[in-house]
Amino acid sequence: MKLTPRLSLAAVAALAASLAAPALAQKEIVVWHAYRAEEKAALEKVVAAYNQANAAKGIKVTTLAVPYDAFADKITAAVPRGKGPDVFIYAQDRLGGWIEAGNTVEPIDFFLDKATKDRFIPTTMEAMTYRGTVWGLPLDYKVITMIYNKKLVPVPPKTSKELVAVARKLTDKKAGRFGLAYSYSDYYYHAALQNGFGGRVFDPGPKPVLNAPENVKAMELLMRWLDTDGILPAEPSTALITSLFNDGRAAIVFSGPWFLGEIAKGIDYALAPLPTLDEAGGKPMRPWMTVEGVFVTAQSKNKDAAYDFAKVLTDTPAARVMALEGRQTPANKAVYDDPAVAKDPILSAFRKQVEVAIPMPNLPEMTMVWSPATTAMNTIVKKSATPKAALDAAEKAVLRDVAGLRKR
Template identity: 30%
Template sequence: MKRSKSLMFTLAMVPALSLALVACGGNDADGNNDAGGNDNAANNAAENTDDAEGNNAEGNGGNEAADGEAPEKPESLSMWVNDEESQLDAYEEIAERFTEEEGIEVEIIPYSMLDQTEGMSLDGSAGQGADLFFQPHDRLGDIHLQGLAAELELTDDQLERLEGYNEEAVTSFSYEGIQYGIPAVVETYALFYNTDLVPEAPETMDDLMDTARDLTDGDTYGFLMEATNFYFTYPFLTAEGGYVFAQDEDGVYDPEDIGLNTEGAVAGAETIQTWFEEDLIPTGIDGDIMNGLFTEGNAGMVVTGPWSIPEYESALGDSLAVAPLPEQDGERLSSFSGNKGWLVNYYTENEYWATELALFLTNEENSTTYFETAGELPAHTAVEIDDEFMAPIFEQTEYAEPMPNIPEMTQVWDPIGEAMEFISQGDDPQEVLDEAVEQIREQIAISGN
């Protein structure tokens, strides 16, 4: 298979290409890290490499439309859908539309998202895996190592349709410059606030800290967050130049270039440390403490995600509001995001039409249906979110950066989490982060990644 290097560069170039677009019927123009491999990884990857040319020569897994002609339509396609009732309901409705438009039946098979990679590793090569399966982007390293997903050979028409998707979400489903998936869902966090205490959301971090200092008194806090949890502290460690792993122009990560003890990361850690030194955030803060104080009306602002909306709305009613994270130095803070999307089974005989189905499932119209039914924010940026709480989170997704999808990321969480605990207790940020990065390097070396 031809490898699709630098997809986002290709997307940028599509409008300038004077090539006739391939006509693909039925698609309008709107249209926590478990990355360790298993014992089958090396064997599957080797088999995939050996089989690639053979599959394409027989017209099975290859995307013939990349050469200018869409392959014959199959009678049916199958997809593993996460076994949540609302998600199944949404995709049943959307799949019926695909059948109406393309004449291809779609079999929906309920299958826990977290079990699908194991199922595909066992059943894929035997021809029993679904044409499409659904995964979080941070499992892509494992999927790549096991050889479970097809390398997408996208036509110009398909690339043009992808321009309507969140760029970072698209890139999150590439690995070593190879595009493996079509993003469906984006998730991140934002600033939740109690309008009884904070009438308007702060625009900048300076505004936020001024409000925090004004409101913090005794058991009442102006601003709270899980300030030792790396998932939530990422915006502050990176705002002045810190980073996890360096990336090249194609978005490929360099696990040897770790930026969590750079001058920028240390400056962010020092800022977080001042919150504890000034007693703006209590030592030992965790999600339960934060949620309790906020729902009891004893915290003005918190950083959390959409999963907290039901509890918060029940407790605060009309006093609950949500906003994107504030700006720092004129730039919106970049939160971590977790994305989910559709991947094409490496062993499918219908790669082109499976890709078409993935694009159909996630286009503007169907992403709207999915959000309205399942409540998860779409990766397609043209969708209008008419929800007072979800709309600001959707806006924040435009500034979110996906968690790195390489296996080495599994070695980052614990050392940095422990480092933030020490920093909250007054230890020197530079020394602590130096030690954490050294530990990350050692663990990566031991793991063999």
């Protein structure tokens, strides 16, 4: 009949397929990430090299780029249903939430040997740890530092007094020129100041302490910069900061590696560590760092192989590619000894800054902090309330939300 030739053809094809792949049971490791442009290219290069090296083992890594704005939702929807990847790369801020929800991230304590643990900057490892268990390998960190326009600021200020002095000279508020510009009303950016004073969001427990006396002091210093010294622009959205810097109207900016991709071509800039705070006894400003981790998913069918890939991806050779070609700042320590990396002014500037950085909390309770903290920041900078009163109100709101979540 007519069907026969087709049928036999299919049979032959099936047979051929079964013959072609006898020894090699292909193991596919799917990796989701939120990278684009050079970061993506660098990752794909590392993956290609890995695939080549492991072709004999029948392991093949494939990658999928997912837009950052959809990433967390996609993980939350797909992974617990067994539809997600084997490995994904994401910052630590959602880690606690995923762990509490369960079925999403695989603990890797068991796999983790001392040599692997020791190859990372210790604080980045801290960011991967939740309730005493390690859940991922740190790939890179992102941290804010001082970025300045070399034409306007020949020598970067080292202390807050110097900073204010330089900034005051360069500020002409009416003309829209500012010595210093950063998203100070964004709690994430403000944290550098707060941590510099020894402030914090959580005490162990975790118990929120938004209104800790150190936090209030940091807020008061910010108000001095904004009000008395008048060196900062109003309503500082990140978009505005970029525009000001690109127009040469902001001399110094506090921002992170992402900012460098937004700087216009004509601007001659350099990086320096955030200044020390004379008001806090010369202690450095300590920005929060976000650490992108490589996580093995709980539903992966090849956890061993997935962990092996994560290990390779965070090892020095891969870190070198990610640093030099992907323009990432790796969490791997050894890569900064590489001559090409060491002489890169940007990478070494971030490396220097991260020494004093503090991992942003990875607790699920952290998401409850943003909104009240933002409200507090806005009321303070608009002078609708004193720092103490606004932070007290924020603390109250966070306490109520935490209690609302924990009650049984």
